[in-house]
Amino acid sequence: MPAxxxxxxxxxxxxxDETTGASTQALRPLDLAGRAVLLATDGSPGALAAARxxxxxxxxxxxxxxVVSVVDTxxxxxxxxxxxxxxxxxxxxxxxxxxxxxxxxxxLSGATGASIDWPVRxxxxxxxxxxxxxAQHVGxxxxxxxxxxxxxxxxxxxxxxxxNVMRRASCPVLGVVAEMKDLPRRVLSAVxxxxxxxxxxxxxxxxTGEHAVLVLAYVQPMNGFLDDEGECxxxxxxxxxxxxxxxxxxxxxxxxxxxxxxxxxPAQSPAQALLDYAEQVGSDLITAGSVQHSRLDRWMVGSVxxxxxxxxxxxxxxxxxxxxx
Numbered sequence: 001m002p003a004x005x006x007x008x009x010x011x012x013x014x015x016x017d018e019t020t021g022a023s024t025q026a027l028r029p030l031d032l033a034g035r036a037v038l039l040a041t042d043g044s045p046g047a048l049a050a051a052r053x054x055x056x057x058x059x060x061x062x063x064x065x066x067v068v069s070v071v072d073t074x075x076x077x078x079x080x081x082x083x084x085x086x087x088x089x090x091x092x093x094x095x096x097x098x099x100x101x102x103x104x105x106x107x108l109s110g111a112t113g114a115s116i117d118w119p120v121r122x123x124x125x126x127x128x129x130x131x132x133x134x135a136q137h138v139g140x141x142x143x144x145x146x147x148x149x150x151x152x153x154x155x156x157x158x159x160x161x162x163x164n165v166m167r168r169a170s171c172p173v174l175g176v177v178a179e180m181k182d183l184p185r186r187v188l189s190a191v192x193x194x195x196x197x198x199x200x201x202x203x204x205x206x207x208t209g210e211h212a213v214l215v216l217a218y219v220q221p222m223n224g225f226l227d228d229e230g231e232c233x234x235x236x237x238x239x240x241x242x243x244x245x246x247x248x249x250x251x252x253x254x255x256x257x258x259x260x261x262x263x264x265x266p267a268q269s270p271a272q273a274l275l276d277y278a279e280q281v282g283s284d285l286i287t288a289g290s291v292q293h294s295r296l297d298r299w300m301v302g303s304v305x306x307x308x309x310x311x312x313x314x315x316x317x318x319x320x321x322x323x324x325x
Contacts, residue, residue, distance in 0.1 A: 035139075131161070184208055196290065196321050205250075247259075
């Protein structure tokens with residue numbers, strides 16, 4: 001996504017495609033060259049895998065990597081006024097912080113096999129909020145952090161940092177599983193032909209390696225089982241027209257595209273259909289556009305992005321809705 005700009009700049013730069021309804025922002029490739037990418041690290045296996053991916057993005061796509069490490073103060077015996085002051089300050093500038101930054105660079109160098117000199121900032125506060133603030137501070141067009149499986153206990157103690165960052169960030173967020181060794185080469189992109197899903201496809205394309213394949217996957221919605229044969233035919237024609245339009249838009253990029261329509265039973269969620277297919281074809285990244293849900297919506301039916309992240313078996317890139325002026 002483009003670097004932050006004024007509302008007037010955004011309004012004048014965005015045009016709408018009359019056929020798909022998507023803005024030109026959604027149809028443009030995401031160029032990482034010379035732009036800030038924020039790596040959030042906590043030393044976990046997923047975070048170290050994210051560091052390897054960040055190094056590959058810097059080497060292959062010429063991204064400028066910034067690093068943030070968060071000292072979680074939620075369980076620390078710090079008086080509330082001091083805790084608030086430290087959180088607002090973002091970092092404590094003393095010898096221990098500088099030592100921590102050196103140790104972080106050393107750890108990242110060990111994970112990547114290269115000498116890392118990326119700028120490192122240590123923040124104090126809650127992890128998700130601190131990461132989002134740092135992303136805004138450096139003008140990040142992408143946030144990368146580790147991803148692991150989450151269970152009910154994690155939700156109960158609010159230990160879902162990756163998911164919470166994805167819900168709050170204004171730029172794409174890439175959660176990386178520990179098993180990921182290099183840039184993704186087979187990307188499964190969930191599409192519903194909305195602007196959000198097109199942005200997700202473009203963002204996924206931006207982080208791929210050479211000779212990558214993008215598989216565009218349309219998942220029938222929960223209530224998408226049409227009884228009338230004519231309605232089914234019209235629906236299928238619309239989906240195929242959407243695929244054809246996407247192929248035309250991506251045709252000049254030299255990207256190899258594939259497509260699939262995934263059907264699922266009422267007992268299976270759209271996210272599970274995507275995860276099962278990703279397992280079947282060996283996708284190493286799933287992309288999806290995020291949709292804003294109320295708490296009641298998430299409690300009743302969950303969300304596709306939430307399910308994908310909590311599963312924790314595949315790296316996931318989630319793109320938030322574009323904020324209108």
